[in-house]
Amino acid sequence: VQVSLAGTNAVAGDTVQLYNGAGTGSQLGTSYTLLASDITNGFAIMQTGVLTNGVTYAITGRVTDQAGNQSAASSSFVVTEDTSAPNAPSIISVTDDVSPVTGTLASGGSTNDTDLTVKVSLTGTNAVAGDTVQLYNGSGTGSLLGSSYTLTATDISNTFANVQTGTLTNGTTYAITARVTDAAGNQSAVSTNTFT
DSSP states (O other): OEEEOTTSOOOTTOEEEEEESSSSSSEEEEEEEOOHHHHHHTEEEOOOOOOOTTOEEEEEEEEEOTTSOBOOOOOOEEEEOOOOOOOOOEEEEEEEOSSSSOEEOOTTOOOSOSSOEEEEEOTTSOOOTTOEEEEEESSSSSSEEEEEEEOOHHHHHHTEEEEEOOOOOTTOOOOEEEEEEOTTSOBOOOOSSOBO
């Protein structure tokens, strides 16, 4: 947390303490003693200490001088700690919409559609609107297919999302998989099935 010292009259040797909320009952981390360089810079960099998954924090800061006088609380910065990845999605179907043969493909088949539509099930993933789905070639994350797709409220209601593979290369066999990533950057395991 970068805490501005502008207008505080703080000097080297004063301390800064972070809190959860406007009061002083819930300290975050340990107090930080200001250095001369912090005063020169006009700010101090502090750590919150370990935050708990699933908890929303209203982070505030207070400066205490060497006589023990403590400032009022700063404005708050609200953040929700999220360290839990979504559960793995599954691939429901893959559709070819390029003539002459169109429709749902069978895994292991061939297609002349160079940008397939992959129907990804969101059931059981705990995904919410704003999370993203990314397709890959294989079970790893090294070979992305297309661009990530941001889930809408409609996708969540439908319990699936249609995601494009992006341009595929003639003569290449793909093992299509999917992963969900939440807004905090936590990524699910690879989809429970692969479509070839």
